[in-house]
Each structure stands twice: as structure tokens, then as C-alpha cells.
Amino acid sequence: MSAGSSDSPYVLSHLDVLESEAVHVFREVAGEFERPVLLFSGGKDSIVMLHLALKAFAPAPLPFALLHVDTGHNFPEVLAYRDRTAAEHGLRLHVASVQEAIDAGRVRERPDGTRNPLQTVPLLDAITGHRFDAVFGGGRRDEEKARAKERVFSLRDEFGGWDPRRQRPELWQLYNGRHAPGEHVRVFPLSNFTELDVWQYIAREKIELPSIYFAHQREVFARDGMWLAPGDWGGPRDGEAVVQRLVRYRTVGDMSCTGAVDSAATTVADVITEITASRLTERGASRADDRLSEAAMEDRKREGYF
Incomplete structure (x- = not known):
């Protein structure tokens, strides 16, 4: 990690603090869960999340795979970036397809053509099929009101559902990953980043987008x-x-x-x-x-x- 901008060598910049928090989260999950996976779409937040994960375990290889829920209506530039990045780092990439879920009758096409809300079923099918017990997501609290409510470790029930009343305290960055069979935990290492932080970190780390x-x-x-x-x-x-x-x-x-x-x-x-x-x-x-x-x-x- 780079030194902070303060005159004191012992004071970290806000980006160093955010990076340290995220690295701690990745290492905590790797030590506590059996089958984590990182959601990776080729969007900027998932790109920064992957960059931080690679830092967390370097020089060792990433100890978990990537998962993308492909709507079938994704931007070609982003899919090309996704595949190129996975190949460059030698990462396993699982793709859950909304189109395959439609063809199988698991979900039904919407009249307005949007498939974003249809991602839930193939996502949960992939989590169940691969027995993932922790799923890293790139959500940030500044994005939207519901995401602002969510903890870094977000417990999901056996149906993948989120109940705000079951949120656990996370005092002093102590995270509780306990879950019953069939449940899993969504993990958000970028929770405390803002959009501006993400772009400033991209600039500092010279991350390609x-x-x-x-x-x-x-x-x-x-x-x-x-x-x-x-x-x-x-x-x-x-x-x-x-x-x-x-x-x-x-x-x-x-x-x-x-x-x-x-x-x-x-x-x-x-x-x-x-x-x-x-x-x-x-x-x-x-x-x-x-x-x-x-x-x-x-x-x-x-x-x-x-």
C-alpha cells in the first residue's frame, strides 16, 4: 500500500484506509468460508474489487472464482473486457445466463424488454449449484437507499432473500459470517467507497477500464x-x-x-x-x-x- 499524502509517514490517506478495509474483508472471508466467489461483470466497481482481491493475496493466486450473471443484453465492450481480464489473470469464470433461464422456463421475459430484474433466479441457481457460501459484490452504500442499509457481511436466507431486520452489528470491523446450511453471505468490500473514491483509486492505481x-x-x-x-x-x-x-x-x-x-x-x-x-x-x-x-x-x- 502506498504512503499517505500527509507529512507524517504514519498517517494514511483516505484511499489507503479504504484499501486496507477491503483487503481485510477479503482475507477474513478467505479464512472463514469454504467456497467464496466474486461477482464480476466488467463494470468499474467489480474491476476495482478484483484489483483489491488480487492485492490481498499477492503473490499467491486468487483463492476463488469469478461469477457473472449475463443478461444477454450486456454491452459488447464490457463482455470483451470481462473475458480478457479473466484470461490475463488465469481466473476461473462462471457465467450464469438469463437467456438460458428464459429458455428453461425458470423466468419469463418482461414486456418492457429489460432483463436486469431477471438476474435473481440464475444468480441463485449458480450459488446453489456451485455451493457458494460467500458472494463478493461491488455494491456501495452511496449508490442507493437500500444499499446504504446493508452491512459489509449481509446474511441471505435459504432462498437468497435479504431481511434488513437480520442485519448484524459490525463494531470495530468485526464480521460475523455464521450461517445455517443453505444460507449464504453477500460480502461488500467497497461498502465505504463513494463513486468519487472509486475513480480516485482507479487514477492512483492506473486501472484499465x-x-x-x-x-x-x-x-x-x-x-x-x-x-x-x-x-x-x-x-x-x-x-x-x-x-x-x-x-x-x-x-x-x-x-x-x-x-x-x-x-x-x-x-x-x-x-x-x-x-x-x-x-x-x-x-x-x-x-x-x-x-x-x-x-x-x-x-x-x-x-x-x-
């Missing part, structure tokens, strides 16, 4: 105050004109519900300047699935979502 996080010309159309990308998921509808705009993505997910934002930010430094001035969280600015209701995220988490 998919190109869609930076300004580029893209075909988009307007819906519900967002710029969405056309695709096989069913967009655009009649009357929704496709235009070329200079945009970037603050978060990535299913193409049907992840909006781009107007931006000229082509470097990490540009992005940091841009989000420092923003009054909207990344999910509030660019995720249609979180606008379904005030409790949209919490409802999905109770059913087993990330």
Missing part, C-alpha cells in the same frame, strides 16, 4: 430522460429517434435500462472533475430499473438480487 466509461460517439435515443442504446432488447419504439451523441456511461448493466450521460470526459482526470460537480448519484442518473418505485432496489434485494 472498458472504453464506454469515457466519452465516445454513440447511437442513442431518448426515453424517460435518459439516453439509451438501441439493441435486440426492443429499443427504440415508434417515435423514438436514434441520434449520434457524445456520451459516456457512469455505470453499466443491461442495455435496456442503463442510460448514457452527455459528456466530453475522455480521461480519468476528466471523469473525476465531472462527477465532483454532479448532484446525482450514478444510479439515479442512469438506471431506469431503480425508478420503478421508491423501494425498487430493496424489493429486488429481498428476493435475492445483488
